[in-house]
Amino acid sequence: MNHNQQSTDGIHEDDAALSEFLASLMDYTPTIPDELVEHYLAKSGFQCPDVRLIRLVAVAxxxxxxxxxxxxxxxxxxxxxxxxxxxxxxxxxxxxxxxxQEYFADSPSTGMDPASRDE
Structure with a gap:
C-alpha cells in the first residue's frame, strides 16, 4: 500500500509541475508568434482556445x-x-x-624527319 501512495504522490507532483510550467507560459513570449502557431495548427485540423498550449507548441x-x-x-x-x-x-x-621527364634515344637521328636522316 505504501508503494501505491508513493506513485500517486509522484503523479500529483508531476501534475503540479506541469501546471506551474503551463502557467509560466502566460508570461513568456516565444520567438514564434501565437498567430503563426494557431494558423499551422488549424491548417492541420487542430483547434485549441488555450493560449498556454499554443505557446507550448511554439516553445517546442x-x-x-x-x-x-x-x-x-x-x-x-x-x-x-x-x-x-x-x-x-x-x-x-x-x-x-x-x-x-628524361627522354632517351637510340641514336642521334631519332626524332628527326625521315628525309633528313638520309642526308
Whole structure:
C-alpha cells in the first residue's frame, strides 16, 4: 500500500509541475508568434482556445528549429575543418612535380624527319 501512495504522490507532483510550467507560459513570449502557431495548427485540423498550449507548441518548435540550426552549424564547421586538413595533408604529401621527364634515344637521328636522316 505504501508503494501505491508513493506513485500517486509522484503523479500529483508531476501534475503540479506541469501546471506551474503551463502557467509560466502566460508570461513568456516565444520567438514564434501565437498567430503563426494557431494558423499551422488549424491548417492541420487542430483547434485549441488555450493560449498556454499554443505557446507550448511554439516553445517546442523553437527548440526543434534551434537544435537543427545548431547541428547544421556543427556539420558545416566539421566539413570546413576536414577540407582544410585534407588540403594541408595533400600539400605536404603531394606537390606539383616540375621535374622534366628524361627522354632517351637510340641514336642521334631519332626524332628527326625521315628525309633528313638520309642526308
Amino acid at each position: 518548435t523553437q527548440k526543434f528549429v534551434a537544435e537543427v540550426a545548431t547541428d547544421a552549424l556543427q556539420q558545416c564547421k566539421a566539413r570546413q575543418t576536414t577540407v582544410v586538413k585534407d588540403k594541408r595533408d595533400k600539400q605536404q604529401k603531394y606537390g606539383v612535380n616540375v621535374k622534366h
